[in-house]
Amino acid sequence: MTLQLVLLIAAALFAIGLYGxxxxxxxxxxxxGIEVMINGVLLAGGALWFFLAPTPDGQxxxxxxxxxxxxxxxxxxxxxxxxxxxRNSDMTDAATELHG
Amino acid sequence: xxxxxxxxxxxxxxxxAAAVFIVNSMARASYALALSFIAVGAIIVQLELDYIGVxxxxxxxxxxxxxxxxxxxxxxxxxxxxxxxMRHNKHRSAIIAVFVFVLLAAGALLIPWPERMGVPxxxxxxxxxxxxxxxxxxxxxxxSPVLFATIIASLVLANPRGRYDRRGDNLDRRGAxxxxxxxxxxxxxxxx
Amino acid sequence: xxxxxxxxxxxxxxxxxxxxxxxxxxANAALDGRTRGVSTTSGWVAPLQESARLLRQQRRTxxxxxxxxxxxxxxxxxxxAVLKVLVVPFGGFxxxxxSVGLVWFNAMDxxxxxxxxxxxxxxxxxxxxxxxxxxxxxxxxxxxPLMFALTAPAIGAGSLRLLDIQDAQSGLWFxxxxxxxxxxxxxxxxAFSSWGPFQTATGRxxxxxxxxxxxxxxxxxxxxxxxxxxxxxxxxxxxxxxxGGSGPWLPAGVWVVIKTLAVVALxxxxxxxxxxxxxxxxxxxxxVLIMPLVLVQVAVAAVIVVVNGGAL
Numbered sequence: 341m342t343l344q345l346v347l348l349i350a351a352a353l354f355a356i357g358l359y360g361x362x363x364x365x366x367x368x369x370x371x372x373g374i375e376v377m378i379n380g381v382l383l384a385g386g387a388l389w390f391f392l393a394p395t396p397d398g399q400x401x402x403x404x405x406x407x408x409x410x411x412x413x414x415x416x417x418x419x420x421x422x423x424x425x426x427r428n429s430d431m432t433d434a435a436t437e438l439h440g
Numbered sequence: 441x442x443x444x445x446x447x448x449x450x451x452x453x454x455x456x457a458a459a460v461f462i463v464n465s466m467a468r469a470s471y472a473l474a475l476s477f478i479a480v481g482a483i484i485v486q487l488e489l490d491y492i493g494v495x496x497x498x499x500x501x502x503x504x505x506x507x508x509x510x511x512x513x514x515x516x517x518x519x520x521x522x523x524x525x526m527r528h529n530k531h532r533s534a535i536i537a538v539f540v541f542v543l544l545a546a547g548a549l550l551i552p553w554p555e556r557m558g559v560p561x562x563x564x565x566x567x568x569x570x571x572x573x574x575x576x577x578x579x580x581x582x583x584s585p586v587l588f589a590t591i592i593a594s595l596v597l598a599n600p601r602g603r604y605d606r607r608g609d610n611l612d613r614r615g616a617x618x619x620x621x622x623x624x625x626x627x628x629x630x631x632x
Numbered sequence: 633x634x635x636x637x638x639x640x641x642x643x644x645x646x647x648x649x650x651x652x653x654x655x656x657x658x659a660n661a662a663l664d665g666r667t668r669g670v671s672t673t674s675g676w677v678a679p680l681q682e683s684a685r686l687l688r689q690q691r692r693t694x695x696x697x698x699x700x701x702x703x704x705x706x707x708x709x710x711x712x713a714v715l716k717v718l719v720v721p722f723g724g725f726x727x728x729x730x731s732v733g734l735v736w737f738n739a740m741d742x743x744x745x746x747x748x749x750x751x752x753x754x755x756x757x758x759x760x761x762x763x764x765x766x767x768x769x770x771x772x773x774x775x776x777p778l779m780f781a782l783t784a785p786a787i788g789a790g791s792l793r794l795l796d797i798q799d800a801q802s803g804l805w806f807x808x809x810x811x812x813x814x815x816x817x818x819x820x821x822x823a824f825s826s827w828g829p830f831q832t833a834t835g836r837x838x839x840x841x842x843x844x845x846x847x848x849x850x851x852x853x854x855x856x857x858x859x860x861x862x863x864x865x866x867x868x869x870x871x872x873x874x875x876g877g878s879g880p881w882l883p884a885g886v887w888v889v890i891k892t893l894a895v896v897a898l899x900x901x902x903x904x905x906x907x908x909x910x911x912x913x914x915x916x917x918x919x920v921l922i923m924p925l926v927l928v929q930v931a932v933a934a935v936i937v938v939v940n941g942g943a944l
Contacts, residue, residue: 341443341446341486343553344548344549344553346483346487347544348545348548349450349453349483351541351545351548352541353454353476353480354540354541355537355538355540355541356457356458358536359461359536359537360461362529362532362533363461363529363530363533364461366511367514368510368511368514371507372460373461375473375503376460376476382480383453383480383483383484386489389487390560391556392556392557394488394557394558396564396568396571397575399489399567400571400572400576400579402484402489402492403568403572403579404579406495406499407583407587409503413503413507414590414594415590415593415594418594418597418598421597421598422597467698467701467753468698468701471746474746490730494732494735494739495735497739498742501739502745505742505771506768509765563731565732565792630916630917630921
């Protein structure tokens with residue numbers, strides 16, 4: 341288990357998540373893609389903490405990542421609910437309010 | 441032993457993350473992601489971050505349990521019976537993803553990482569608590585209002601029946617039998 | 633018992649847990665039988681008879697059932713129960729001395745959210761899915777009070793390690809000055825076992841809910857797993873609130889088992905005093921009434937610890 345190896349795994353997770361977030365049509369599936377991306381970020385954060393700077397302060401960064409994940413999920417569900425209620429659809433293509 | 445475990449968890453994490461976008465059942469997709477998070481949580485525990493690792497498993501299993509409900513609710517069909525392809529822009533997405541992976545992997549392998557500075561504290565969890573409540577208090581001070589704002593914002597967005605819907609424009613509508621609260625379709629357990 | 637014997641005891645653990653679960657189920661059936669006027673003996677053997685019947689029964693699956701997820705949900709209940717007991721200290725001995733044992737328990741009971749829902753989903757039956765949704769709705773209500781109730785002993789001991797929590801009660805058991813936390817914990821144990829007043833997920837009004845479509849050995853595993861979770865929760869309350877293995881004359885491990893059985897007996901008795909609580913009613917009770925009480929409990933515990941400089 342080396343830093344490079346863990347970072348490679350994290351990069352793989354991030355790339356898979358990016359593919360999902362870009363390619364999925366359904367809003368909830370896009371959220372899942374973002375989740376996978378944050379999953380990779382979390383793993384990379386843990387690896388950098390352990391292999392480079394295992395100080396107490398470094399862990400707070402991981403707490404921030406977890407909080408970001410929570411916010412992403414809660415807001416994603418809320419937006420999905422609103423879109424579903426107003427359009428009866430949960431496709432990302434339907435969310436065009438801000439389209440110029 | 442720990443090397444074997446690491447490889448096991450890594451393969452599970454990546455394979456189940458990929459499975460999320462391959463399987464055509466929403467329940468399986470959600471719980472594949474939960475499995476991916478469990479594996480990542482286990483690796484994080486291996487990196488001596490016990491608390492963060494276990495809390496990741498806790499949060500993400502809970503989140504995926506809820507996620508599955510939303511998936512089923514909003515898809516409006518049973519994909520177990522009607523498998524379908526829910527993707528667009530497949531090729532361009534794949535190209536971008538591969539490009540990003542190559543970029544990140546090159547970074548991971550080519551950057552001359554510095555030497556390790558210091559060793560983990562004897563009690564990592566306690567040291568996290570002390571830094572959150574001490575020198576890194578600002579992190580907590582920022583996260584807390586953000587989370588609180590998230591609660592309020594998601595309630596505002598998602599609530600189908602707010603106080604003006606329940607009590608009218610002047611907030612003076614009362615229940616049919618003169619009760620102080622308007623009749624709700626589902627009454628709470630406290631009889632209010 | 634030292635850690636060399638640990639490997640042997642890990643193999644014994646699931647069977648011991650299952651045996652205690654069977655005892656709890658038998659006692660429950662006996663109490664049920666007594667209220668119906670059946671002889672107590674036939675009540676005691678009822679779970680054994682039911683097990684024998686289910687072992688001979690053929691497994692039945694609906695078309696379109698997601699058998700993989702379904703089986704994971706059923707077997708997972710047993711696994712989660714065993715994983716919970718892994719961190720429970722028997723005196724100075726514990727199977728897994730995690731520094732975050734308390735959070736481990738919490739993670740395992742969150743796993744039950746997934747498992748009960750998967751049981752409901754996998755069957756591909758509307759009533760089962762209704763049961764799964766009911767469990768999630770109920771879980772949203774009990775989980776938050778449970779999490780705060782779990783923090784109270786952690787504050788009292790100043791540690792998340794269960795051995796430390798147990799040792800911090802050498803003066804006074806936590807149940808004495810954290811009664812609200814214990815009550816919430818006990819209610820949550822009943823709730824995540826989907827049993828007693830919180831059994832709407834398996835309710836008869838939903839044709840059995842998540843267990844409605846189960847048959848044969850699948851059903852046996854789920855019914856056993858449910859009692860194993862209940863027993864695991866009761867066992868966990870011993871180091872949290874009842875001083876772990878402390879007690880006169882007998883070895884500490886025996887005291888843990890005795891206290892676990894006492895808590896199970898308490899749950900079996902008290903269960904009969906409450907009607908079944910519907911999840912949508914529970915939500916308001918849990919979040920408006922129970923949550924502030926638990927927060928006050930945690931605050932009181934924190935103030936006591938600060939003023940006293942440690943646990944009482």
